[in-house]
Amino acid sequence: MASTARERHAKLKVIIDCDAGIDDAQAIMIALSQEVDILAITCTSGNVDVDKVSKNVLKILEVCERTDIPVYKGAHRSMLGTTFEMPLYHGVDCLGDASDIKDPDMGLLKQTHAAQALVQLVNENPGEVVIIALGPLTNIALASHFDAEFTTRVKDIYLMGGCIHGKGNHWVSAEFNFGADPEAAYVVLNQFKRPVCIVSWETCLEHELEWEFYDRYVQVGTKQAEFMKKISSKIREYEAKMNGPFIACDPFAACAAIQPQIVLQETSVYATVELKEGLTRGQMVIDWRECSRRQLMCD
Numbered sequence: 108m109a110s111t112a113r114e115r116h117a118k119l120k121v122i123i124d125c126d127a128g129i130d131d132a133q134a135i136m137i138a139l140s141q142e143v144d145i146l147a148i149t150c151t152s153g154n155v156d157v158d159k160v161s162k163n164v165l166k167i168l169e170v171c172e173r174t175d176i177p178v179y180k181g182a183h184r185s186m187l188g189t190t191f192e193m194p195l196y197h198g199v200d201c202l203g204d205a206s207d208i209k210d211p212d213m214g215l216l217k218q219t220h221a222a223q224a225l226v227q228l229v230n231e232n233p234g235e236v237v238i239i240a241l242g243p244l245t246n247i248a249l250a251s252h253f254d255a256e257f258t259t260r261v262k263d264i265y266l267m268g269g270c271i272h273g274k275g276n277h278w279v280s281a282e283f284n285f286g287a288d289p290e291a292a293y294v295v296l297n298q299f300k301r302p303v304c305i306v307s308w309e310t311c312l313e314h315e316l317e318w319e320f321y322d323r324y325v326q327v328g329t330k331q332a333e334f335m336k337k338i339s340s341k342i343r344e345y346e347a348k349m350n351g352p353f354i355a356c357d358p359f360a361a362c363a364a365i366q367p368q369i370v371l372q373e374t375s376v377y378a379t380v381e382l383k384e385g386l387t388r389g390q391m392v393i394d395w396r397e398c399s400r401r402q403l404m405c406d
Contacts, residue, residue, distance in 0.1 A: 118144040119365065120235045120262075122228060124181075124221070125357070126153025126242030127163035128197040129339050134241055134361035135164070136331050139171050141365050146228050146236065147177045149221035153242035153287055155193060155201035157183045160242075163202050165211035170334045174215055181221025182245035185288035194277055196342070203338035222249035226257050233260040239364045240266035240295075241357040243284050248291035251298055258299045265364035267357050268292065269378070269391035270308040281389030282308040285380055289389040293380040296391075302375065306360045307391075314359065315352035318343070 121143050125131040127150065138145055148168075150160040161180045168174045184190070198204035217224065225246060229236050238261055240247060247264070251257050268284035269292070270276070278286040285292040296303055321343070325336035346352070363370050377394040381387045 118142055119237060120144045120146055120232055121364070122147050122149060122225065122236055122238050123361075124149045124151060124225070124238060124240045124242065124244075124246050125160070125164065126151055126155065126201075127160040127167070128154040128201045128357075129203060129335075129342065130355045130357040131241050132163070132167050132202065132338060133335065133355050134239070134357035135167050136171060136335070137358055137361050138239070138365060139173055143365055145173075145176050146232070147179060147224055149179045149181050149225060149246050151182045151221065151242050151246045152184060153284065154197055155199075157181060159200055161216055162211060162213065163200070165213065165215055166202065166208055167334075169211045170208075170330050174212070177217050177224070178215065179217045179219055179221040179224040182243075182249060185243065185245055186248060186290040186294075187288075189288075191277075191287065194283065198338075198341060203341050205337040205340070208334070208337060221246045222253055225250040226254045229257055229260045230254070234262055236261055237263045237265065237364050239361050240264060240268070241284075241360060243287040244268070244291040244295045245288045248288075248294035251294055258301075261299065261301060263301055263304060263364070264295065264299060265304045265306070265360050266295070267306045267311070267360040268308075269305055269380075271391070271393060272309060273387070273390055274308075275390070276308055278389055279386045281387075282391070285391055286389035289380050289382050292389070292391070293382055296379055304363060304373075305378070305391075306356070306363060308356070311354055311356040311359060315354050318346070318353050321353045 148164050150157055157180055164178050268282055270282040273280040275281045277283040325332050377399050379392050381390045381392055
């Protein structure tokens with residue numbers, strides 16, 4: 108028993124912050140399959156409004172028989188309250204509009220705001236919590252405003268977001284998660300004391316999967332596989348018509364956080380976010396030549 112207790116204590120402590128689309132579901136399922144301690148899942152508006160996100164997360168946990176994990180509802184809009192047209196790639200409900208998935212028990216949803224829960228959990232476990240951020244970064248930015256020490260007590264942040272080459276996937280030059288709340292992304296990239304580990308949009312595109320893999324993936328005979336098949340069938344049909352690949356973004360961030368040895372190449376640079384109105388709002392700006400460190404304008 109003593110050995111088991113020590114092993115449990117040594118588990119990586121994780122909080123997943125998400126906007127619960129189909130690839131968020133994949134990432135959550137991957138995390139649930141690993142020997143990690145998921146302290147909570149926090150929900151933010153992004154791909155869909157936060158009420159639907161919360162419902163989706165509870166659906167995922169129910170099919171995985173892990174409704175013991177606390178779920179907190181958070182930001183229902185960006186930090187400045189700006190609105191935008193939500194993407195429909197994941198369906199109106201963001202889980203492929205699958206009609207034969209039963210509604211979860213919404214009474215399981217915690218009453219504490221997600222940003223407050225983030226602060227509380229990190230303060231209870233200083234220097235131990237890894238945040239896996241899969242949607243707009245509003246909850247995490249708000250948490251840093253609630254408690255100035257929050258940015259120093261998080262162990263690591265792994266996020267899926269931002270684009271390296273300025274080719275947006277919802278806006279002209281901004282990746283969706285950063286474009287949905289540029290101010291929140293700015294706070295996370297500029298105010299956290301630990302390095303922020305970013306899986307960019309381009310990284311996801313460069314590691315596309317074959318649909319043959321997907322077909323094997325959803326036919327392994329588990330409830331999770333059947334659930335994934337139901338929620339992603341429309342995407343499968345859409346991409347088949349377009350001859351497009353199987354792209355799953357959020358799982359890369361989850362895998363990098365939980366099994367960092369899978370990362371074969373990385374680089375450390377200063378990055379920030381453009382906040383001015385215009386075509387480049389929300390674009391991640393990377394200082395490849397270290398101009399900011401020298402406090403000089405690059406030639």
